[in-house]
Amino acid sequence: MWYTLRIEANYSKEEILEGYLNTINYGHGKYGIENASKFYFGKSAKDLDLAEASLLTAIPKAPSLYDPINNYDTAKDRQLYVLNTLVKNNIITENDKESAYNEELNIIGYSENEDLSSINYFQDAVMNELKTISTIPNNYSDVNGLKIYTTLDYNAQSILEKNIKEVFGDEDTLETSSVVMDPNDGSVLALVGGRDYNKSSYNRAISSKRQVGSTMKPYLYYAALENGFTGSTEFLSEATTFPIEDNKTYSPVNYNDKYGNKPISMATAIAYSENIYAVKTHMFLGYDALINVARRVGIDEKLESIPSLPLGTNEISILNMARGYSSFANLGYKVEPHFIEKIVDGKGNILYEFKDNKDLVLNPSLVFILNNLLTATYDPLYVDYNYPTAISLSSKLKHKYALKSGTTSSDNWNIGFNKNIVCAVWVGHDNSDELTTKDYKYAQNIWYKTVEEVEKDIKEEDGWYDKPKNVVGLLVEPISGKVDPDTSKNTKLVYFLKGTEPRETDPTFDEISDVEN
Helix, strand or coil, X not given: CHHHHHHHHHCCHHHHHHHHHCCCECCCCCECHHHHHHHHHXXXXXXXXHHHHHHHXXXXXXXXXXXXXXXXXXXXXXXXXXXXXXXXXXCCCHHHHHHHHHCCCCCCCCCCXXXXXCHHHHHHHHHXXXXXXXXXXXXXXXXXXXXXXXXXXXXXXXXXXXXXXXHHCCCCCCEEEEEEECCCCCEEEEEECCCCCCCXXXXXXXXXXXXXXXXXXXXXXXXXXXXXXXXXXXXXXXXXXXXXXCCCEECCCCHHHCCCCEEEEHHHHHHHCCHHHHXXXXXXXXXXXXXXXXXXXXXXXXXXXXXXXXXXXXEECHHHHHHHHHHHHCCCEECCCECEEEEEECCCCEEEECCCCCEECCCHHHHHHHHHHHHHHHCXXXXXXXXXXXXXXXXXXXXXXXXEEEECCCEEEEEEEXXXXXXXXXXXXXXXXXXXXXXXXXXXXXXXXXXHHHCCCCCHHHCCCCCCCCEEEEEECCCCCCCCCCCCCCCEEEEEECCCCCCCCCCCCCCCCCCCC
């Protein structure tokens, strides 16, 4: 009410209406009557006739519901309401109403130079962020309009949209959201909030929260490294039932029910996305260790102190997951995801400029170790009783990336990065229907095609990390992580803080007793 009184005291009805018409959402990512007029009818707003103007007037009340492209009958019903209101207020005659309502309209639904339909999702994210910036006046006419400089990388956006279309092909039941981010400052380079903006403007990248599956595990394994674990720390891989509070038990299973029935290293657990190893680590450290790391890197959704937390049973947005992984990609700094770099008014005065105030929240040396462990997900050296989760990418990736997938019955994630880029991809159904076996290929393929194409002109050595001085590399047997004097066997270079390297005599670190095996 206070804002209403302020506006009424300072602006005429005509000025208020002008401000409204020039900023309101008309659907399909079109804000303002001029943009809407050109999109729907291919003409300037001043050239609209009564039929066209009344149809556009019908849209802003509910842009998705009254969209004349996808919901023509509903839009016509609303148009009739608008026309009847004009008749009631003696603006037009009954004959004018009938003529306008029955006029055959040529709805174009296209803008010049509109090559990317997905860019509307990015634009919506920009407008959403604009509303949160306190230095921007409510009425843009106060400042003679705004010029907004965004973080959009048109090339990255084009690549992401192209790969989504190519990978899905004729598949028409699944949805996706994807984010490409610069991990060094949190700028969002590309964003897709769904398969087709014209069919659904719901922006899954900024509005949806989904179960993240095993993409939660890197936060756990960083916590483990911080608490004395190494890439060679072993737990027994076997079917296990854990005792929990109130005399209850918890019995997680590995994917496809595969177990080594032998001690395995943390590196192997990451390669296979072992659930048993993850839960043992989680319970050994205490539930707060994982939650603490997630909070430090910017995950602010509700996280439950439960045994299944590292398996991704809580729901998190894809934008926040990209933010969290950015702290790994930039070696420990918390960043703020953003879409707007700068805003100036009509006279060129800077009204807003993003300030990059990064906080160091993780140990860079431990992050370096973790990032290298996350390359095990596609490393053939880890083929044993199981296969690394992304082994099919081992011959396809031309650059080095840290990568983790996440799988639930209804959600599939792939999040990977190097020091230049973080790319997160989610695939699933809006109604959380179960995925089929073939559905789990889409997120991985969109991810690798996108990062490789964006990075095609980057030398491999310019995308990966230099070894910190307090870190040493040691050749170990991959599955057990132990130093093996038999040099004829496969060995893997694994990194350790100086003084924590494994020895041949190290015991298996498995101090959790199970209830039944």
